[in-house]
Amino acid sequence: MKKIIYILSFLFLATFKIAAQDLGFGCLGLVGGFAGYGMQTYQTQGINERVDFLNAFHKDSLNSPLKNFGQAAGYRFGINFFDQKFSGFNLSFKGFYQKFSEKNKAIIKSPPIEIAKTFEVKITMFGLGVDFGTHITEMLNWKIIKAAVIFSNADFIESEDRPGILTVQDDYKSAKTNIGYSISTGFVVYLIGNYISLEGSAGYNLFRFEELKKADGTVLTVNEQSDQPMPAAINNGGLAGTIQLNFNFPL
Numbered sequence: 697m698k699k700i701i702y703i704l705s706f707l708f709l710a711t712f713k714i715a716a717q718d719l720g721f722g723c724l725g726l727v728g729g730f731a732g733y734g735m736q737t738y739q740t741q742g743i744n745e746r747v748d749f750l751n752a753f754h755k756d757s758l759n760s761p762l763k764n765f766g767q768a769a770g771y772r773f774g775i776n777f778f779d780q781k782f783s784g785f786n787l788s789f790k791g792f793y794q795k796f797s798e799k800n801k802a803i804i805k806s807p808p809i810e811i812a813k814t815f816e817v818k819i820t821m822f823g824l825g826v827d828f829g830t831h832i833t834e835m836l837n838w839k840i841i842k843a844a845v846i847f848s849n850a851d852f853i854e855s856e857d858r859p860g861i862l863t864v865q866d867d868y869k870s871a872k873t874n875i876g877y878s879i880s881t882g883f884v885v886y887l888i889g890n891y892i893s894l895e896g897s898a899g900y901n902l903f904r905f906e907e908l909k910k911a912d913g914t915v916l917t918v919n920e921q922s923d924q925p926m927p928a929a930i931n932n933g934g935l936a937g938t939i940q941l942n943f944n945f946p947l
Contacts, residue, residue, distance in 0.1 A: 732940025
């Protein structure tokens with residue numbers, strides 16, 4: 697972890713020094729922001745076993761079973777602190793925030809009413825990273841490698857909704873922030889010079905969440921009939937893809 701931070705800091709300072717050797721408007725590169733949408737796969741044996749138990753326990757009264765979890769979607773936005781071209785390549789540094797969620801619902805018959813049971817997984821990430829790329833044409837850039845350190849938190853929300861009664865909701869949160877990594881590659885299409893561009897990328901995010909618990913200390917269990925804590929709510933991250941719009945201006 698410390699080695700990665702040292703490398704990112706060294707690359708930033710070295711590139712800034714190279715850029716500062718020139719004078720004039722834009723000599724220090726570009727700064728700006730971005731906003732977009734992304735997909736994230738993840739492995740969650742524990743939550744899926746809880747889903748399977750609910751479906752089996754209520755199998756004779758299910759109108760609609762719960763689906764398994766493993767693919768979330770959501771938004772992302774961030775800041776490009778620095779983006780500089782040199783010797784046919786470009787190097788940029790960024791910070792970003794992204795939030796993914798996946799929600800599934802089961803409908804249980806309980807005459808004369810129907811009960812809705814909803815499970816939702818939320819994954820929130822803050823990241824600091826570096827992108828290294830090269831221009832293929834004036835309008836197309838290949839970001840050869842995009843690497844970031846990500847700080848993640850997770851929520852598992854279980855809700856029960858009965859007609860005429862307030863919804864009962866249990867929110868289990870990760871006990872601590874997870875530190876993981878993101879590696880990806882992508883392409884940038886410049887729409888208006890270097891100032892507005894469309895970027896798509898694909899890669900892998902690594903993270904893991906073990907114990908989840910409510911604010912009162914109640915731990916998420918393997919199923920709703922058990923007192924055994926769930927050993928790992930989310931075992932690992934997985935493939936991720938994003939598309940975003942970048943806005944830059946020169947320094």
